[in-house]
Each structure stands twice: as C-alpha cells, then as structure tokens.
Amino acid sequence: MFDVDVVVVGGGLAGLSAARKLVAAGKTAIVLEARDRVAGRNMGGFLSNGVPVEMGGQWVGPTQDAVLGLIEELGLETFHSFDQGEALTMFDGNLVRYSDRTFGLPPESAVEVGRLWDQLEDLASTVAIGEPWETKGAHDLDRQTLDSWLVSHTEDSLARRFFRILVPALFSAESPELSLLHFLFYVKSGTSLDSLMNTTGGAQERRVVGGTHLISERMAEALGNAVRLNSVVRTIHQNGTGVVVEYEGGSVTAQHVIVAIPQTLAGRIRYSPPLPALRDGLTQQMPAGAVIKFHIGYDTPFWREDGLNGSVWSFDDAFNVVLDNSPNDGSCGVLVGFLEGSHARTASLMGAEERRGLVIEALVKYFGEKAADPFDIVEQDWTAEEFTRGCYGGRLGAGAWTQYGKALAAPVDRIHWAGAETSSIWNGYMDGAIRSGLRAADEILHTTLN
C-alpha cells in the first residue's frame, strides 16, 4: 500500500540513525537527502598534503555515549585532541600564556569570571532538561537575554567581554541573541559549562580517525539504496492513513515521516494540512548561528616547541578561537580556528583573500612569524550552505522557550521531528543528533497510529 514504512528527510546523523534503527527493527525506510552527500553538518576535507580535516563538527567527548557507541559499532576509532602545554589569551594588546583556570586574565577579572561561571553552573543545574519551560522561574530566565544577565551581574568589563566570546564559541551567535534560559538549558544538556568548554574531560576531548563524516557514510553504506541523494523535499502531505513526501523529482508514500533537518529548514517545507501555529511559530524563530571554519596547515606543529598547546582566546581579534588540530601522528601542524557570530557575518562579505589575510594576521600575532607561511588554508562558511544555513545549531531568543518550546520535538500526527536541536541530552552536538534520531525511530516503533 505504501512505498515504505517510513520516509526520513535529511541524511545527517539524526536521519541516518533513525533509518538504521528502523531497518534493524524490520521496517522499510527511505532517506531523502537534498545534497549530493550525506553527513549534514559533518563534512570531510583535505589539506593539500592529503591530511584529512573536519570541515564541520569534529569533536566527541565523555558522556556522549550515543556517538561514542556508534563510532565503535561502525568500526571507527578516536584519538585524543592535542592539549599539552600552555594556552594563550590576547586582550588589549597583551598576549598572556597560562595553564590554569585564570584564562590568562588579571586576577580581579579571573575571579569575577569564576564567580559568574559558578553562578551560571548553579542556575543551569536547576533547568528541567526535558521541559525547560517548566524550570522554576522559567519566565524570568526566558525574559532576559544572556547579555542582559551579564550586564546586570557584573561591572567588570573584561569579564563581560570574556563571556561575550564564550557565547559565540559555543553558539556561533552573540550573547543578546539567546535567552538566559536557552543558554542554561544548553549547558545542562551538555552536563556543565566545564564539560562544554574543556578538551580533556570535555566536549573537545577526542577526534575520529579520518573524520566524523565517516560515521554518516558508514551508516549510509549499510542502508544502501535506501539513501537517495539530490532529493530536495518540498512538500509533505499527511492524512489519517499515511504521508506523501514530495521531492524535486518524485514522491514517496509511507506511514510516517521523520523530518531530521534543522528547524529553520524544516519550516521551509510546505505541509498539507498546514502545521499547527505553535510549531510554525517555532520554526519562524530558531535561527542558526554563523560560522566560518578554517584549517591552516604548517610543515610542523611549531608552537608545541614553544610549549604552547595551540589554544588561543582573543578579546582583540575577529579570528579569536584557535586550537591545535594536527593529525595524530604529528606529521604536520594544523591549527583550526573560527570566525563566529558577528565576525562571521562581517567576514562573509569579504573576498576569500581578504578573509585569509585576516586569519594569518591574527595567527602571526599569536604565534609569531612562523605562522605567516602555511602550506595551505581551507575554509568552510556554513551560512552559505543552502541545506544547512548556519552552524553550530539553532537557538532560541528571549521569550521563545516558554512560548514555543513545547512544539520543538512533539510529533504532529504522522510527522516526527529529529535533529541535534531536538535533543535534551547534548543538544546541538553530534551525540544529541544521534539520540534524536533514535528517539524519533522509537516514537514510530511504539506508535498507536498505524
């Protein structure tokens, strides 16, 4: 009667995990992917010397059991990100080395950052993680932006600036662009602010040998011709018995559909009958952040010889978050860095040469003249990608969680929602994406709508 049991829209980690689980349970599925590749916000790339680099999401870490388990199941391996040595902070023209929790800040500001950090951790611990709108004091937490909270909680301008860099480093968005509640939810979702920010013991601890896109590619290989590339879904019809999913070039019928793409893209599909207003209102205002990611390749990881771990945090520069991303065998040196939030928006209007000049100029400030001559630079602007339209993920601004949050993951009859932003555990991360796909598959395996 139907072509398949379930259609999955989107061949990223969420969609492929869902399809894999459904097929394992004996269901038939088709994954419709708009691009000519799977893996969504994971993408493989290479430096000119053949060393693979991750153009999108790249790190995994402890407590991310869904992604760690899947990596193992698929026969992939991880290795520890390099973080031995001192980190650098740059502010007001000062370049400071540090290896403690001061972030290289003057004592007074370091103490203030620590105080705010602890307050945010304490507040985050109160969030009702599955239902943030039910958090005690949710309306007050949701009324204010993270930036307003900062302004009303510290007079220390360096401490404010610190968090105004930390926020784009996590969200690729600026501190006024998310509610305090969203920030707290996200922190708790990833265990703690420590957990989100750390390399060893945190979200940046490990990398996947060959690149994270291999996780999706291995899942897609096993699904075989159930995965259809170059299939841009435009319309989803549903009625009492099933769904018809129309893409450019054809259509598929099924009992259920899982929409496993970012909310801001899910809102561009036409639904018949139209979605409930609350769901539509949500997709009207869950924008993605803006980020341009760079890998800069050098003959050697020369900063290590200076006792540096390659990590930089700059208050002065647009290219202000840098980490060592060299291959595990140290056969060459690679720095990875980001233009995030407003810096990405400004830089996306530049030409590629100008943008690269900006990157190199910053690296020379941080690491000296040796940084001036990389053998290659590669970049990826995620806002320019029609089928992503921003990274790292979608966020909710002031007032949105308490008014629209209920619609984020709730099925609309035969339409189920997946994607990293719908997960309450490791929201916005690869781990959360996989969990969301498994949860959506579970909804269908246990549905009463047949």
Next chain:
Amino acid sequence: MFDVDVVVVGGGLAGLSAARKLVAAGKTAIVLEARDRVAGRNMGGFLSNGVPVEMGGQWVGPTQDAVLGLIEELGLETFHSFDQGEALTMFDGNLVRYSDRTFGLPPESAVEVGRLWDQLEDLASTVAIGEPWETKGAHDLDRQTLDSWLVSHTEDSLARRFFRILVPALFSAESPELSLLHFLFYVKSGTSLDSLMNTTGGAQERRVVGGTHLISERMAEALGNAVRLNSVVRTIHQNGTGVVVEYEGGSVTAQHVIVAIPQTLAGRIRYSPPLPALRDGLTQQMPAGAVIKFHIGYDTPFWREDGLNGSVWSFDDAFNVVLDNSPNDGSCGVLVGFLEGSHARTASLMGAEERRGLVIEALVKYFGEKAADPFDIVEQDWTAEEFTRGCYGGRLGAGAWTQYGKALAAPVDRIHWAGAETSSIWNGYMDGAIRSGLRAADEILHTTLN
C-alpha cells in the same frame, strides 16, 4: 522573450501597489497570489446582521499619506472611529474610568508611565530611520530587549505591566521578543508613540467604509487577469538576464520579481542561486506576532449611554484591548478586541467555545451584564493562516537589526523585496505596505539591470 516584465509575488497592498505603478508606467506584470483572494492581512467579514467588519488591519490615520491618497484615488471613503466618552482600565480587580493621560492608573504609576513614555519618545527620535543600524549607540540599543530596558528603568510594577500590555497591543508579541532598537525604530517610523497609540490624531483615527480589503480589491479589479489567485510560489530562479518564478501549477518568466510577502514566508521560497547568507539569516528570524481578533455584535452600542467610548485596557485579563468598532450609522453596537502575544498562543489551543467564553467573561467585567448577550461573535486567528502565519507583522529580536538589518529591503540582483515590514515609514502598517510596493516598483523602473 519574457512572459511579462515583472512578476509580483503576493497580492496584498504591497504587491498590488507595485503592480499598479508598474502597469501605469507601461510595464507588464503578473501578480501571483497564493490564496483565493487578494488583500493579505486585510480581510472583509460580516456580522450575522450584514454589518461589515474588518478581520485584519482596519485603521488609517494622519500622516499615512500613501494609504489615504490611494483610498481617495480608488473612490473609497473613510469615517472617524468612535472615541467620545471615557475609557476603562482594569487592574488588580479595579475598574477605573478616565479621560486623561493617566490611563486610569494611580497617580504615582501614571507619572512613572509618563516618564518612561517620554524617555522612549526621546530615544525614538534619535533613530536613523532608513538605516536603524547607523543610529547613535545602535549596538547598545540593539543588545537589549524592550523588556530588559523596562526592568532596568523602573521599579514601578504597574508601569512595567502597562508597557508589557502596550507592546503586544502594537506588535502582538511580548516585550522580551523585540529589541529596544526595534521598538524605537517602529515608534519613529509611525511618527511617535502618541501617534501609534491615539485614535483621534493617531493610527486608529479612521476606518474605510465597507472595509480596508476594498483597497486591494479595487486595485486587483483594475489589474484584471494580471492577478492570478491560488498560485503558491515555490521557487525563484534568476540569472543574468531574467527570472523564472515557479508556482504550483505553472511558471512565469520576467525581467524582475518583487517578493511582497512577509519575510518569514519569503524565506520559505527556494531561490536558485541561493540567497546571500545575510538575507537568509534575516528571514530565519523575523517572526510574526500572534493575534486572534474578535468582533462582538450587540443590538446597540449600549456602553455609549453610560458615557463610555468602548475602549478598555486590562492588566488582569487575556482579552485585554477593546475598542468601539460600531458601524458609522450606529445601527448596531460592535466591540473589537484582541488576544495578543502569549494570550493568543494560549487561546489558539482552546476550542472556539472556550475562547468565546473567555471573551464574553471579560466584556461582562468591563461593561456589565448587557455585554453577556451579543447577537454574534466572529474571530480570526492569523497565526493559523498558512499564507500569513501571524500578525500584526514581523519583528526583530535582540541583536538582529545591527547584524541583519541591511538585508531587509536590499534587492538581490533581480529580486526586490516589498511588504509592510520593509518600509521605513509606517513600518508594519497598511501605509507602509503601500509605500514599500511603490518603492520596489521604483527600483525596477530605475534599474540599470535590463
């Protein structure tokens, strides 16, 4: 070579005004309208006694020269909204009559409201209206939500609550959902807060005989078969010489296209090549407000006999903004009122009977038992409309104007943007919609891209 010179997407005031101007200048145009009617957020309705009522935008006022001029050109007439007598304010169970600038508030709170009002007017006067991001101190004005500004500028809880009603009354959105800069821009765009809020001398001064939808209908009649209803535009292609606009059922080629629909809908069209990231980022986060509009019909405007003008402002109730909307001849009594912002979202989940019960209960509190027995109630939920998805209009939250504002009205080669939200004069109003259509038509008439 092309089917027409210009395709216009959307048959509301903006699109029809644009097409009308282009045709008058000797161009050929086709207007593609998704619905089976023109007029967009204007829509005619009737009470059961045959009296016409406006289901969408309804008022016009001084300085709205574009709409007033068009009304006259089209042979339509206006009449003065009824506002003779005392208004009511309800707070903490008190029902207060007033006819001055106190809004019925206790003296201390009335003074505080006046102080904040004046501060907001002063701040609004500083906005660079055509380029709000160039306003002096734009980043600080844009960093904060209107709500955060209120919290940091007054301790008076009644004054805060007053503005937390005023904001939904203007935007159908809550005070945390827009930046201070957006509020100030909007105020200046409509001249002043006085101008936005007043009946006589302000934006609610006059109504159109027969209903505002007649403006669009008359324009559409004159355009004849250039207006195509039931044409849902899905894809816009452009290249160096022209555009192809694909709708469900066909396609049209032209030299230029004007997209004259709300931003949140414009973002759902697929563009080839994809739009620049800045424009796409804007449409990801310019959501519409939520409003359910009610007309309640009585045999007579009985409140007038009590010396009341029918205007209510309630701090206690969901149905909290009410006005006299009786026909000009007073042949029956009509109250118009709104569920706005979070109240609309909550009420949209109720059944129609429950929602009407809530409305009547509030009206009986305001006007007594006579309000309990209307001969008819009609309602319109604009968030449920697939081809509007919210009213009164789109807004920008904290951080958006300064980062994305430039993309609001800037053409993307052969694609031009119109709609009430793109106007710097009377943004969000019928007048602004018409101005935006004329401006987009002008862009094409003076383009160098031929």
